[in-house]
Amino acid sequence: MRVVLEMCAVVAIGLGLALVGNAVHPQGLSLGTDYFLAAQTSAPTPAPASHETSAPTGEAATLERLKADGIQVLSHTDAAAAFDDDMYQQYEAYVFLDARNEEAYLRGHIPGAYHFDPYRPEKYVADLIPICASAQKVVVYCNGGNCTDSELAAKHLLNFQLPRELVFVYAGGMEAWKAAGKPIETGARHAGPLKGEGSGG
Amino acid sequence: MEAEVRTGESTERGDWVALAARLLLGGTFIALGLHKLADPIAFMKAIREYHMVAPERFVVVNAIAALLPWLEVLLGLLLVLGIAVRGSALALAILLIVFTTAIVLRAHAIQTLQGIAFCDVAFDCGCGTGVERVCTKVPENLLLLGLALLLAIRGAARFCLKPRLV
Numbered sequence: 223m224r225v226v227l228e229m230c231a232v233v234a235i236g237l238g239l240a241l242v243g244n245a246v247h248p249q250g251l252s253l254g255t256d257y258f259l260a261a262q263t264s265a266p267t268p269a270p271a272s273h274e275t276s277a278p279t280g281e282a283a284t285l286e287r288l289k290a291d292g293i294q295v296l297s298h299t300d301a302a303a304a305f306d307d308d309m310y311q312q313y314e315a316y317v318f319l320d321a322r323n324e325e326a327y328l329r330g331h332i333p334g335a336y337h338f339d340p341y342r343p344e345k346y347v348a349d350l351i352p353i354c355a356s357a358q359k360v361v362v363y364c365n366g367g368n369c370t371d372s373e374l375a376a377k378h379l380l381n382f383q384l385p386r387e388l389v390f391v392y393a394g395g396m397e398a399w400k401a402a403g404k405p406i407e408t409g410a411r412h413a414g415p416l417k418g419e420g421s422g423g
Numbered sequence: 424m425e426a427e428v429r430t431g432e433s434t435e436r437g438d439w440v441a442l443a444a445r446l447l448l449g450g451t452f453i454a455l456g457l458h459k460l461a462d463p464i465a466f467m468k469a470i471r472e473y474h475m476v477a478p479e480r481f482v483v484v485n486a487i488a489a490l491l492p493w494l495e496v497l498l499g500l501l502l503v504l505g506i507a508v509r510g511s512a513l514a515l516a517i518l519l520i521v522f523t524t525a526i527v528l529r530a531h532a533i534q535t536l537q538g539i540a541f542c543d544v545a546f547d548c549g550c551g552t553g554v555e556r557v558c559t560k561v562p563e564n565l566l567l568l569g570l571a572l573l574l575a576i577r578g579a580a581r582f583c584l585k586p587r588l589v
Contacts, residue, residue, distance in 0.1 A: 225575060228510025228589040229517075232501065233494070236514075240493035244463075251463050251489040253482055258471065260478035323464070341464045 257341050259377050281367055284393055293376050296361055296390040298398045304361060305332065305404070317357040319350070321364045321375035322396070332363070332399060333407040333416055340375040343382075351382050360388050366395025441508075441579040444570040449502030451567060452515060456495030458551035463488055469549025473529050502574070505583025512574035519571060522550065523564040530557035 244250040251257075288295050296304070309315040318335035320327045327337040336353070338346050354360045360379060364371040372391045379389050392398075400406065406417045459466040467488035470476075476483045495518075501511040530544040537544075542558035550560070579586055 224587075224589050225509040225513055228507050228587065229513040230510075231588055232498070232507050232510045233514050236494040236497040237490055239497060240490035243493045244489040247460065247463070249463050251467065251485050253485045253489060255485065256481050257464075257467065257485070258478065258481065260481050323462070 258374060259381075281393055284368060284370065284373065287370075288373060288376075288391055288393065291373070291377070292386065293373065293380075294387070294390045296392045298392070298394040298402060301361060301363070301392040301394070301399075302402065302404060304359060309358065310334070315357060316359040316361065317354050319354075319360060319362045319375060319379075321362055321371040322369075326365075326396075328409055330396070330400075330406040330408050330417065331411075332396075333405050334412060335363075335407075336411060338362070338375055340371055340378055343375075343378045347382065351379075351384070354379060354384055354388070357388070359390060360384065361390050361392050363392040363395045363399075366393065366397035369395060437577070438579070438581040441574060441577060442582050444574055445502045445505065445508065445579060448512070448515065448567055448570045448574070449499040452495045452499035453503065454499075455551035456492045456499060459488075459492035459549075460496070463492070466492065466549055469547060472546075472549070473525055475525065505579060506585045507588040508583060508586045509575050509578045510588065512571045516568055516571035516575055519564055519568040522548075523561060523568070526557060526560055526564070 285295060304310060304316050305318070307316070310318075314334070318332045319338040320331045320335045321338055321340050322331075323339065324337060327335075331337070336346075336350055338350060362372045362375045362379070364375075372393070372395065376389050376391050380386060408417065467484060470484050470488055494514075498511045498515050498518075501507055502515075526548050529546070529548075530541060533539075533544045533546060534541050542556065545554055545556045547554045548560060552560070552563075555563075
């Protein structure tokens with residue numbers, strides 16, 4: 223019994239310290255924030271019966287959810303074409319948004335892409351939304367595969383009143399971009415060197 | 424006289440074993456907790472993958488992601504320093520039982536979904552160790568659980584700042 227009391231005391235003190243720690247942590251979480259926009263998420267694909275093994279996974283599941291949520295999908299071919307288009311290269315009429323975390327963004331992103339963390343959207347509203355609103359196309363991407371951050375970012379953009387026809391999710395993401403040998407920019411936007419064949423335009 | 428010497432040696436050996444268990448278990452949880460604290464969003468996303476909480480109850484997921492890493496670091500520190508050893512070890516034992524159960528259930532769900540062998544299932548459990556095969560992760564957790572239970576039952580007296588709080 224004594225050890226249980228001791229455990230309860232330790233856990234109670236620990237949780238109290240945890241609340242304080244989370245409050246002062248620069249990346250602390252807000253307990254009341256719906257980070258995944260659960261209220262706007264389409265119903266998850268039900269778990270298959272034990273004999274079913276063909277339930278969609280990875281990118282296929284991502285495409286199904288995007289379709290269910292009414293979010294437009296951009297293929298790799300179309301994403302690459304948008305990148306190579308003069309409208310992007312010369313006029314920046316298209317906007318690419320990288321929805322991965324900052325570390326991944328700095329390690330390498332589509333040249334000219336802005337960083338947009340969908341879990342801290344408030345940081346980007348003032349600067350990014352006006353840029354996106356004046357663009358002809360906004361392409362959001364993350365890693366590809368079963369990465370859902372680009373979906374979340376797209377939903378935030380729609381919540382910020384961007385027209386639905388303006389927003390696209392490049393489902394293949396950085397995995398497809400790198401696999402195709404497309405150029406990659408490291409560091410900050412337009413500040414880092416390019417890697418890969420050509421630089422578009 | 425000889426029995427007393429042997430008992431004394433046995434107790435001293437037991438103290439060293441307890442110290443080693445405290446350092447291994449405590450050090451592991453300090454490291455894993457700090458790893459989660461470095462990227463709370465990634466940990467929150469990992470928790471969500473278990474689908475154990477309804478999406479609309481996001482406060483629960485947020486609370487776990489926000490508070491659990493701090494608790495892990497604290498419990499680890501208490502063990503390393505030798506403070507409230509039995510209570511801290513018992514708390515870690517309960518956490519390990521919960522974690523391991525969740526991992527096994529998720530592995531079973533993945534096995535069913537993908538039609539692969541149970542031991543072929545590999546995923547990032549959110550523990551701080553990256554993608555691991557379930558048949559590696561579970562034994563690791565069971566080892567840690569064994570250490571935690573050893574300390575919860577036996578406690579520790581030597582090399583401790585304050586082994587008992589209560």
